Amino acid sequence: MAQEVHNDIEQLVKKEYTAGFYTNVEQEVFPPGINEDIIARLSAKKGEPEWMLNWRLKAFRIWQKMKEPHWANVHYDPIDYEAISYYAAPKKRPKSLDEVDPEILRTYERLGIPLHEWEKLAGVAVDAVFDSVSVATTFQKQLEKMGIIFCSISEAIQNYPELVKKYLGTVVPPNDNFFAALNSAVFSDGSFVYVPKGVKCPMELSTYFRINARGTGQFERTLIIAEEDAYVSYLEGCTAPMRDENQLHAAVVELIALDGATIRYSTVQNWYPGDKEGKGGIYNFVTKRGLCAGENSKISWTQVETGSAITWKYPSCILKGDNSVGEFYSVAVTNNFQQADTGTKMIHVGRNTRSTIISKGIAAGKSQNTYRGLVKIMRNAEYARNFSQCDSMLIGNECGAHTFPYIEIHNPTAQMEHEATTSKIGEDQIFYCNTRGLDTEEAVALIVNGFCKEVLQKLPMEFAVEAQKLLEISLEGSVG
Amino acid sequence: MNNFFFRINDLHAEVEGKKILKGVNLDLPKGEVHAIMGPNGSGKSTLAQVIAGRESYEVTEGEILLEGENILELSPEERAYKGLFLAFQYPVEIPGVSTLYFLKTALNSIRKANGLDEVDTYEFMALAREKVKEVGLDEDFLKRPVNWGFSGGEKKRAEIFQLLILQPKLAILDETDSGLDIDALRIVAKAVESMRSKERSFLVITHYQRILNYIKPDRVHVMVDGVIAKSGGFDLALELEEKGYGWIEKELTFAGGRDL
Numbered sequence: 001m002a003q004e005v006h007n008d009i010e011q012l013v014k015k016e017y018t019a020g021f022y023t024n025v026e027q028e029v030f031p032p033g034i035n036e037d038i039i040a041r042l043s044a045k046k047g048e049p050e051w052m053l054n055w056r057l058k059a060f061r062i063w064q065k066m067k068e069p070h071w072a073n074v075h076y077d078p079i080d081y082e083a084i085s086y087y088a089a090p091k092k093r094p095k096s097l098d099e100v101d102p103e104i105l106r107t108y109e110r111l112g113i114p115l116h117e118w119e120k121l122a123g124v125a126v127d128a129v130f131d132s133v134s135v136a137t138t139f140q141k142q143l144e145k146m147g148i149i150f151c152s153i154s155e156a157i158q159n160y161p162e163l164v165k166k167y168l169g170t171v172v173p174p175n176d177n178f179f180a181a182l183n184s185a186v187f188s189d190g191s192f193v194y195v196p197k198g199v200k201c202p203m204e205l206s207t208y209f210r211i212n213a214r215g216t217g218q219f220e221r222t223l224i225i226a227e228e229d230a231y232v233s234y235l236e237g238c239t240a241p242m243r244d245e246n247q248l249h250a251a252v253v254e255l256i257a258l259d260g261a262t263i264r265y266s267t268v269q270n271w272y273p274g275d276k277e278g279k280g281g282i283y284n285f286v287t288k289r290g291l292c293a294g295e296n297s298k299i300s301w302t303q304v305e306t307g308s309a310i311t312w313k314y315p316s317c318i319l320k321g322d323n324s325v326g327e328f329y330s331v332a333v334t335n336n337f338q339q340a341d342t343g344t345k346m347i348h349v350g351r352n353t354r355s356t357i358i359s360k361g362i363a364a365g366k367s368q369n370t371y372r373g374l375v376k377i378m379r380n381a382e383y384a385r386n387f388s389q390c391d392s393m394l395i396g397n398e399c400g401a402h403t404f405p406y407i408e409i410h411n412p413t414a415q416m417e418h419e420a421t422t423s424k425i426g427e428d429q430i431f432y433c434n435t436r437g438l439d440t441e442e443a444v445a446l447i448v449n450g451f452c453k454e455v456l457q458k459l460p461m462e463f464a465v466e467a468q469k470l471l472e473i474s475l476e477g478s479v480g
Numbered sequence: 481m482n483n484f485f486f487r488i489n490d491l492h493a494e495v496e497g498k499k500i501l502k503g504v505n506l507d508l509p510k511g512e513v514h515a516i517m518g519p520n521g522s523g524k525s526t527l528a529q530v531i532a533g534r535e536s537y538e539v540t541e542g543e544i545l546l547e548g549e550n551i552l553e554l555s556p557e558e559r560a561y562k563g564l565f566l567a568f569q570y571p572v573e574i575p576g577v578s579t580l581y582f583l584k585t586a587l588n589s590i591r592k593a594n595g596l597d598e599v600d601t602y603e604f605m606a607l608a609r610e611k612v613k614e615v616g617l618d619e620d621f622l623k624r625p626v627n628w629g630f631s632g633g634e635k636k637r638a639e640i641f642q643l644l645i646l647q648p649k650l651a652i653l654d655e656t657d658s659g660l661d662i663d664a665l666r667i668v669a670k671a672v673e674s675m676r677s678k679e680r681s682f683l684v685i686t687h688y689q690r691i692l693n694y695i696k697p698d699r700v701h702v703m704v705d706g707v708i709a710k711s712g713g714f715d716l717a718l719e720l721e722e723k724g725y726g727w728i729e730k731e732l733t734f735a736g737g738r739d740l
């Protein structure tokens with residue numbers, strides 16, 4: 001009896017808390033600016049334990065001493081960090097699809113996204129889509145049985161503090177770089193995945209199937225841990241253009257693979273790129289890094305980057321365990337006035353470590369597309385091997401493609417292979433396709449998809465099909 | 481409205497300010513095979529590309545009529561929808577795009593434009609397997625990227641394979657014979673012959689008479705310096721083989737009919 005009452009009260013409190021939380025979110029926006037008080041309020045809003053607050057504050061103090069980096073090949077007006085509101089409260093949402101830009105809706109249609117998902121994608125203020133909630137619940141039950149944890153990082157901080165404490169910031173420490181420090185201080189939400197020893201996660205995990213996935217906001221924080229011999233494949237993002245009014249995005253993603261574990265992380269990034277004149281658009285400054293902590297572990301990054309006005313992103317692998325493997329497969333498309341500076345770092349620490357880099361950059365319009373990669377072979381990394389292939393494709397005469405491969409070798413047994421090409425979509429290729437009945441846009445899409453094939457093949461099936469269509473749409477109007 | 485199938489009237493075209501076609505006239509009735517011969521650089525490929533709609537060649541005068549309609553206003557893909565096909569002298573490589581996928585997309589675009597149902601992957605596979613054998617290529621070619629790393633001869637066969645799949649009304653073959661050994665030439669010619677019908681016309685562009693022994697033309701035209709300088713029957717091809725092109729060029733100058 002007493003127990004029952006207790007449960008009821010707990011339920012009630014929880015409910016109220018939840019409801020209150022959401023109402024607050026809708027109404028309350030923190031005043032712009034960043035200071036210790038704001039961070040404390042943010043942490044309190046999320047009901048975080050003290051250790052988390054202290055962790056954030058420590059990161060904030062580090063950030064204050066850092067300077068925004070400007071070595072990337074991108075140019076933008078200075079960001080005023082005091083003008084940003086650091087509480088990721090959703091801004092005013094459209095009440096119905098009628099209020100959403102028809103251009104966005106047209107894209108959903110072309111991508112073949114089912115109608116019932118449009119509202120969710122466009123950020124329409126509906127109470128979540130019931131279909132996917134029930135699907136998500138079913139999946140979560142199945143995962144739970146296997147001991148897999150898949151939840152938001154906020155929930156993980158509440159429910160699995162020991163795991164979070166043990167791993168958070170171990171791959172990307174707060175002092176890693178300016179944006180990582182900022183993220184550590186003010187991260188809004190993100191995903192948490194934990195796959196226990198010997199468990200192979202039976203499905204692709206995507207934010208799509210996570211309840212509460214919406215509104216992870218501009219400072220996303222994701223932590224994925226695969227214990228010994230575990231396997232997990234995680235999908236981030238969505239091919240549909242995401243509406244977001246926050247201009248600055250600074251995410252941090254940390255992956256940890258123990259002995260024999262494999263983590264595959266696939267991204268399709270299609271944040272708002274700005275208009276055809278280069279106005280608006282997201283600044284996407286991301287730190288993604290994976291640690292192959294154990295022997296025979298493997299981390300594989302695959303990304304298709306088509307969105308954002310500015311992308312600054314280098315998903316990397318630290319190959320610490322002997323025989324560990326790091327992979328980076330990337331397609332980055334820029335059009336109009338977009339700028340992308342993206343690539344990877346492969347840090348070989350252990351013996352017999354291997355890495356593969358395949359990067360395909362496509363520049364159209366007046367855009368600038370840069371590949372920047374570092375392969376570092378440390379002193380004890382006997383017989384490390386790397387294969388890098390960086391191909392660029394130009395569409396038109398006003399865009400630029402740049403390649404900056406950096407190589408540092410501190411062990412003479414290393415084997416390195418590097419290939420790079422730059423090509424232009426030829427008028428002859430387009431004409432050839434035209435004579436076979438393909439219009440110019442179809443021809444460009446076909447040629448570009450062919451160019452990116454090796455990377456697209458690495459994506460999970462259903463993602464790959466969407467990604468192909470996405471490339472087509474991203475390059476719309478880029479030729480004649 | 482006239483009854484001609486394909487007709488070129490006084491066609492002038494230039495590229496980068498250089499005049500290449502200088503008043504081409506041609507009449508190709510339905511169901512016939514015509515050959516266009518001529519020395520290198522006389523403008524044969526230019527004519528083929530202008531017919532197919534290449535924009536980098538500027539048409540300054542004249543018209544090209546397909547079933548009475550001036551196709552100069554149409555984009556290359558619209559011309560393909562009307563049943564035009566060009567087998568390229570230099571087929572273009574498209575890395576990463578499988579021949580099978582490319583051709584299925586092509587066929588379905590053309591079918592769709594003509595109000596026909598699209599062919600599904602299984603039907604298409606069956607069709608492609610059958611046709612690829614007719615040009616003496618291995619089935620593996622279907623999986624390989626379009627013309628990517630093909631030898632010269634393989635590229636030419638692959639063009640004819642595309643022709644077999646797309647079944648156009650008017651096919652232009654631009655020097656499909658060059659670079660083929662005699663066996664390959666026979667295979668290609670046989671495939672083309674199998675397509676010959678009352679409903680289909682061919683324009684076979686060649687430098688040599690050799691292929692015309694296998695694909696017997698109804699008429700032979702000789703192109704010299706951007707015009708059709710002479711037309712005749714199959715005999716003309718034999719005469720050219722024997723005497724070369726010099727005498728026609730001389731005849732032209734002598735006639736004084738135009739500026740050279």
Ligand SMILES: Nc1ncnc2c1ncn2[C@@H]1O[C@H](COP(=O)(O)OP(=O)(O)O)[C@@H](O)[C@H]1O
Binds near residue numbers: 518
């Ligand atoms: N894209 C081009 N740019 C400049 N000159 C060209 C171009 N295409 C063809 N020509 C010139 O036009 C003339 C005719 O070429 P072409 O049509 O290829 O002749 P053929 O096929 O009879 O050998 C040649 O002098 C050639 O150099």
Ligand SMILES: [Mg+2]
Binds near residue numbers: 524
């Ligand atoms: Mg030629």
